[in-house]
Amino acid sequence: MTSHHPRSNGPLHGVKVLDLSRVLAGPWATQTLADMGAEVIKVERPDVGDDTRQWGPPFTTTKDGGRGDAAYFMCANRGKKSVELDMASPEGADTIRKLALECDVVVENFKVGGLKKYGLDYDSLSAINPRLVYCSITGFGQTGPDAHRAGYDYMIQAMGGLMSVTGQPDGAEGAEPMKVGVAVVDVFTGLYASNAILAALMHARATGEGQHIDIALFDVQAAVLANQATNWFVSGKVPTRMGNAHPNLSPYQPFPCSDGMIIIAVGNDSQFRKLCEALGQPELGTDERFAKNADRVANRELLIPILKTLTQVHTMTDLMQRLEDHGVPCGPINRIDQVFNEPQALHRALMVEQSRDDLSAPVKTVASPIRMSKTPVRYDRPPPALGADNHDVLSRLKD
Structure with missing residues (x-):
């Protein structure tokens, strides 16, 4: 206060x-x-x-x-x-x-x-x-x-x-x-x-x-509408609802932990490789299906279940610390009272x-x-x- x-x-x-x-x-x-x-x-x-x-x-x-x-x-x-x-x-x-x-x-x-x-x-x-x-x-x-x-x-x-x-x-x-x-x-x-x-x-x-x-x-x-409007201008494909997923990035959404959920926001290929290292699966970061962002977006239905399996064994605190140590953007899903604390x-x-x-x-x-x-x-x-x-x-x- x-x-x-x-x-x-x-x-x-x-x-x-x-x-x-x-x-x-x-x-x-x-x-x-x-x-x-x-x-x-x-x-x-x-x-x-x-x-x-x-x-x-x-x-x-x-x-x-x-x-x-x-x-x-x-x-x-x-x-x-x-x-x-x-x-x-x-x-x-x-x-x-x-x-x-x-x-x-x-x-x-x-x-x-x-x-x-x-x-x-x-x-x-x-x-x-x-x-x-x-x-x-x-x-x-x-x-x-x-x-x-x-x-x-x-x-x-x-x-x-x-x-x-x-x-x-x-x-x-x-x-x-x-x-x-x-x-x-x-x-x-x-x-x-x-x-x-x-x-x-x-x-x-x-x-x-x-x-x-x-x-x-x-x-x-x-x-x-920003990137969503320009996505349509460029592709001719009308954007649709995707829940908490991002139309242009992956992984960029909530992931389960043993005691809740956190947001992982990977904005580039280097961060993805660091994410995989933090989760103990460095080889995933160089998998040709996921190595580039465009590939991860195209193959998100394959990638996201793999990542969820890896995140759900950790507590929120443990996983966020691991990700912070590797320079991977992440954060909790706070209630409004938690924001100001x-x-x-x-x-x-x-x-x-x-x-x-x-x-x-x-x-x-x-x-x-x-x-x-x-x-x-x-x-x-x-x-x-x-x-x-x-x-x-x-x-x-x-x-």
């Missing part, structure tokens, strides 16, 4: 972000910017707030024993200021325009055209602040036959092909397309959005010219602990993986209570 205290100004110190987004993709992007030092003002619906404040259980507990915000909200809103504004009212929309005039970035994830009726769309806000970087996050983008459709992570995992390559293969027990256990499309979308925002900020600083960024969950999911996780301080005045216990979130030597990320604000910064932010607005 690690407690983080305020640090020196981050690399985005002086950048001001107006966050009109909710749920995960947009808030993930703006939390990344906040961690790097940007001032992020999160606009929320009065008395309701971001939808994810209610996405529980589990919920935090207030000091009087009541129900606090959902853990889901906490994961993506660290480092922000919360302001309650009703953009559907003329007064609320006018206040948001005043905030946008003072900001460098706006992030929103409303349906295409949804903010135009309030005068909060890109054209309206860029007219009063030409240097504004305005990032729109939607399911399908600002153009195209599906632009009007709402998009959620689960449906995009399905429509974007990820579920077709995730899960047990046809014919195996429990075979069906599977979603990933984390909303990875939203998270990847947030990361692509924050990258695009940083690039647009560099352009704006150099030219004084802002721009509209159009980020779509569907586009992101297609992009992160790994010595490496403790050393890298992967859990951030912060206090919030209204809650009975500290808020714990996962640390940013960004490590910068001169301008480290900062953790100087916990995920905010709804409307906690109304006075601080709104009292500074110019009439």
Whole structure:
């Protein structure tokens, strides 16, 4: 358990972000910017707030024993200021325009055209602040036959092909397309959005010219098909579900031990030979059926049963030590609680602990993986209570 205290100004110190987004993709992007030092003002619906404040259980507990915000909200809103504004009212929309005039970035994830009726769309806000970087996050983008459709992570995992390559293969027990256990499309979308925002900020600083960024969950999911998409481009063969096996590498999957399972991830021929040495069968490493990766992939149905016979006589601890001694990548299949108790996780301080005045216990979130030597990320604000910064932010607005 690690407690983080305020640090020196981050690399985005002086950048001001107006966050009109909710749920995960947009808030993930703006939390990344906040961690790097940007001032992020999160606009929320009065008395309701971001939808994810209610996405529980589990919920935090207030000091009087009541129900606090959902853990889901906490994961993506660290480092922000919360302001309650009703953009559907003329007064609320006018206040948001005043905030946008003072900001460098706006992030929103409303349906295409949804903010135009309030005068909060890109054209309206860029007219009063030409240097504004305005990032729109939607399911399908600002153009195209599906632009009007709402998009959620689960449906995009399905429509974007990820579920077709995730899960047990046809014919195996429990075979069906599977979603990933984390909303990875939203998270990847947030990361692509924050990258695009940083690039647009560099352009704006150099030219004084802002721009509209159009980020779509569907586009992101297609992009992160990565080698699976390119496998199809090159071969014409549509990738399928392979369970825990890898389409381009072998052996690269779980293997049984006498007391559980571990992952063995062989990435080249040298590592395969070292694996065979560690298992006491060095001749297997030069067998012409398995010596080259392409041969191992082609002959995996022969190879994997042989390796499983060799691994299952060892305990997890013994086998991982043998493999480590031979330089073969391997690791346990951890539960989430075990992840944060790994010595490496403790050393890298992967859990951030912060206090919030209204809650009975500290808020714990996962640390940013960004490590910068001169301008480290900062953790100087916990995920905010709804409307906690109304006075601080709104009292500074110019009439």
